[in-house]
Amino acid sequence: xxxxxxxxxxxxxxxxxxxxxxxxxxxxxxxxxxxxxxxxxxxxxxxxxxxxxxxxxxxxxxxxxxxxxxxxxxxxxxxxxxxxxxxxxxxxxxxxxxxxxxxxx
Amino acid sequence: xxxxxxxxxxxxxxxxxxxxxxxxxxxxxxxxxxxxxxxxxxxxxxxxxxxxxxxxxxxxxxxxxxxxxxxxxxxxxxxxxxxxxxxxxxxxxxxxxxxxxxxxxxxxxxxxxxxxxxxxxxxxxxxxxxxxxxxxxxxxxxxxxxxxxxxxxxxxxxxxxxxxxxxxxxxxxxxxxxxxxxxxxxxxxxxxxxxxxxxxxxxxxxxxxxxxxxxxxxxxxxxxxxxxxxxxxxxxxxxxxxxxxxxxxxxxxxxxxxxxxxxxxxxxxxxxxxxxxxxxxxxxxxxxxxxxxxxxxxxxxxxxxxxxxxxxxxxxxxxxxxxxxxxxxxxxxxxxxxxxxxxxxxxxxxxxxxxxxxxxxxxxxxxxxxxxxxxxx
Numbered sequence: 001x002x003x004x005x006x007x008x009x010x011x012x013x014x015x016x017x018x019x020x021x022x023x024x025x026x027x028x029x030x031x032x033x034x035x036x037x038x039x040x041x042x043x044x045x046x047x048x049x050x051x052x053x054x055x056x057x058x059x060x061x062x063x064x065x066x067x068x069x070x071x072x073x074x075x076x077x078x079x080x081x082x083x084x085x086x087x088x089x090x091x092x093x094x095x096x097x098x099x100x101x102x103x104x105x
Numbered sequence: 106x107x108x109x110x111x112x113x114x115x116x117x118x119x120x121x122x123x124x125x126x127x128x129x130x131x132x133x134x135x136x137x138x139x140x141x142x143x144x145x146x147x148x149x150x151x152x153x154x155x156x157x158x159x160x161x162x163x164x165x166x167x168x169x170x171x172x173x174x175x176x177x178x179x180x181x182x183x184x185x186x187x188x189x190x191x192x193x194x195x196x197x198x199x200x201x202x203x204x205x206x207x208x209x210x211x212x213x214x215x216x217x218x219x220x221x222x223x224x225x226x227x228x229x230x231x232x233x234x235x236x237x238x239x240x241x242x243x244x245x246x247x248x249x250x251x252x253x254x255x256x257x258x259x260x261x262x263x264x265x266x267x268x269x270x271x272x273x274x275x276x277x278x279x280x281x282x283x284x285x286x287x288x289x290x291x292x293x294x295x296x297x298x299x300x301x302x303x304x305x306x307x308x309x310x311x312x313x314x315x316x317x318x319x320x321x322x323x324x325x326x327x328x329x330x331x332x333x334x335x336x337x338x339x340x341x342x343x344x345x346x347x348x349x350x351x352x353x354x355x356x357x358x359x360x361x362x363x364x365x366x367x368x369x370x371x372x373x374x375x376x377x378x379x380x381x382x383x384x385x386x387x388x389x390x391x392x393x394x395x396x397x398x399x400x401x402x403x404x405x406x407x408x409x410x411x412x413x414x415x416x417x418x419x420x421x422x423x424x425x426x427x428x429x430x431x432x433x434x435x436x437x438x439x440x441x442x443x444x445x446x447x448x449x450x451x452x453x454x455x456x457x458x459x460x461x462x463x464x465x466x467x468x469x470x471x472x473x474x475x476x477x478x479x480x481x482x
Contacts, residue, residue: 025177029121032170037123039131051145056212059220070235082231084163085200085258086132088156088205093212096134103130105124 040100048099057098060086061105068105123171127214133163146206153206185309268314272362279327285301286323290407295319297403301440302396315396318371320356322400325355325372337414349384375404378435400435402428402444405436421448 067083091099114122138144142155172187204227213220232256298319302312326334329351333344340348356373361367374388374397381389393401409424419427425445432438 025174026117028174028177029117029124032124032128033120034124035199036127039127043127043131043134055217056220059217063224070231073126081229082201082204084160085201085208087133087163088160088202089209089212091130091134091137091159092142092144092156092206092209094145096131096138099130099134100127103126 040104043095043097043100045097047095051094051095052098056093057090057102060090060098060102064105065104121174125167128170129163129167132166133159135385136162146209149210150191152210153203157199158203158208160198160205161195164191165197168194230256245479290411291320291323292409294322294400294403297406297444297447298396300451301399301403301443304443304447305395305399305440307395311396314368314371315399317365318368318375318396319400319403321355321359321365321368322372322375322404323351323355324358325353327358328354335414351377353385357408370394373397375400377401379437380434383435393437395437398440399444402436402440406444 064083064086067086087099087103090102137155137159140155140158141151142159143152146152148275168187168191169183172183172190175181175190176183176186208220208223211223213219215222295316298315299312302315307315329348333340333348338342352373352375356369359369359372371394373385374393377386377388377393377397379390379393379398381387383393405426406424409419410421411429412418425448428436428441428444432441
């Protein structure tokens with residue numbers, strides 16, 4: 001889950017208003033982005049590539065993209081995608097690094 | 106994928122999503138490892154336990170980070186934002202987590218074939234659900250259209266009711282004009298009829314019908330020549346034939362007003378006698394609607410206690426004696442007793458100095474009719 005996983009209340013699907021552009025919110029977004037980048041680097045550096053099955057990784061990325069792109073819309077003006085399932089499968093099979101990569105697909 | 110489709114998102118949103126997704130996936134992956142999750146997976150049970158914990162971590166990190174952003178941008182409480190937007194999601198999220206673990210285990214056991222076998226049924230289920238949701242949306246849209254049509258119908262019905270009420274007003278006006286020498290007879294009859302109805306324990310709808318029936322019981326006199334109504338002497342046999350036609354005339358007049366259709370039998374039967382000697386159909390006993398029997402007693406009492414061109418008014422006590430004397434023949438004895446009880450009660454209240462609304466002071470018949478129509482309909 002992510003993106004549309006959190007329904008329309010996700011940052012990727014809604015306008016946060018002009019205040020997002022300044023001050024504390026900018027700082028918050030910057031901090032999250034930086035921390036995320038650190039997490040990506042840390043997870044990737046520890047990822048064992050010998051465990052990876054490239055075809056399965058592509059399948060997981062494909063599933064994540066597909067699920068993200070075609071969410072199921074619910075009655076409450078929300079949407080759910082099952083792309084999170086691909087993320088779970090990725091870290092269960094290959095570890096955190098693969099999960100972060102799939103998540104960013 | 107979500108950053109560029111279906112349209113390109115602003116850079117800050119993309120950056121935030123990048124960070125929150127990375128942190129969520131990182132937290133989940135690390136927690137899976139720390140709680141004993143094996144990569145690649147081995148036994149099913151420990152894998153599912155670790156997946157459950159890590160999935161919860163993913164959900165909390167992802168939704169918390171987004172809730173903070175929303176709360177900051179909208180100046181709301183973080184917890185309130187989370188509750189509003191995400192508190193309903195854990196079950197769906199948990200189910201998705203189990204699917205993810207099962208997908209990994211299927212791959213572990215059967216390779217890509219396992220992924221295919223696992224994914225295809227899910228895809229079919231997803232497609233079916235999507236069709237179902239599309240259909241449901243269509244049904245909801247139809248329901249909304251139906252609601253709109255219903256609202257229009259309700260408004261039309263209201264207008265129709267207003268129109269009927271106007272007809273009622275016109276009928277009452279015509280009746281009052283016609284019976285100017287009997288001023289207040291309909292109102293007085295209505296007053297006593299309603300009180301008797303209440304004494305007999307009738308319900309609101311029956312009382313409303315009695316109210317309307319009493320107001321309109323003599324509406325048929327519109328079709329009786331003025332010379333007969335104001336004749337200062339006893340009527341001849343031929344004239345009585347004409348006079349006795351008024352219940353039938355009244356009933357057919359009301360038959361043209363759908364909203365008053367239900368009081369038609371009352372108007373038609375208000376001159377029927379309990380022993381079957383009345384008119385127009387010679388009904389007897391329970392064949393006569395109770396409301397008509399009540400109206401009949403009230404009508405007779407007011408007629409006896411009112412001045413007529415051809416006789417003087419009787420005193421109330423004398424009129425009550427007359428009613429009692431005719432109980433069981435002209436009138437229903439139970440109704441007569443209830444009527445006498447009403448009169449006694451009114452006299453007591455008057456003696457105690459409590460305000461008794463004199464029947465002849467009922468100048469608001471139109472309003473009474475409106476209320477009765479609303480209840481009766």
